[in-house]
Amino acid sequence: MLLQLKDVFLNDGSKLELDYSLPLGDVDINGDYPFKSPVSVAVQAVNRAGLVELRLNTVFDYTTRCDRCFDEITKHMELSFTHGLAVSLVDEENDDYIETPDYTLELDEVITSDILLNLPSKFLCREDCRGLCPDCGANLNRESCGCAKNAVDSRLEILKQLID
Numbered sequence: 001m002l003l004q005l006k007d008v009f010l011n012d013g014s015k016l017e018l019d020y021s022l023p024l025g026d027v028d029i030n031g032d033y034p035f036k037s038p039v040s041v042a043v044q045a046v047n048r049a050g051l052v053e054l055r056l057n058t059v060f061d062y063t064t065r066c067d068r069c070f071d072e073i074t075k076h077m078e079l080s081f082t083h084g085l086a087v088s089l090v091d092e093e094n095d096d097y098i099e100t101p102d103y104t105l106e107l108d109e110v111i112t113s114d115i116l117l118n119l120p121s122k123f124l125c126r127e128d129c130r131g132l133c134p135d136c137g138a139n140l141n142r143e144s145c146g147c148a149k150n151a152v153d154s155r156l157e158i159l160k161q162l163i164d
């Protein structure tokens with residue numbers, strides 16, 4: 001969506017608000033398409049004493065795999081972002097500001113990169129996920145496979161032999 005910001009830029013104290021949904025179903029993260037439903041975005045552009053600030057509040061479901069047990073999980077996420085807007089940038093290196101030539105801003109790109117840069121690098125199905133057994137691959141959240149117990153038993157066995 002192309003945001004028209006001329007009125008906001010030219011009128012101190014003015015504000016533009018809108019809600020829209022951004023489909024990110026095509027976004028491919030390591031072969032997965034985690035955005036099964038569109039991202040809901042609340043957009044606010046505010047002119048405060050001549051400085052225009054863009055506030056984005058995004059709400060979405062993110063489908064991925066647990067980093068430990070590899071079960072598919074869907075996490076409800078809410079991420080907020082704030083950017084300063086400037087019609088032309090004095091300092092190109094300053095990442096705090098986004099340039100908006102002709103008072104327009106291509107919102108989809110801004111929101112997509114904000115979300116992708118701020119996703120956690122790991123997701124767990126739950127904080128205390130027990131993961132998979134390194135020996136037999138059993139999902140330890142659902143079953144106890146006995147491998148760890150057997151390992152302890154054989155160590156005890158060796159101890160016994162030592163004592164004898």
Ligand SMILES: [Zn+2]
Pocket residue numbers: 066067068069070071124125126129130131
């Ligand atoms: Zn898990």
Ligand SMILES: [Zn+2]
Pocket residue numbers: 133134135136137138145146147148
């Ligand atoms: Zn096992």
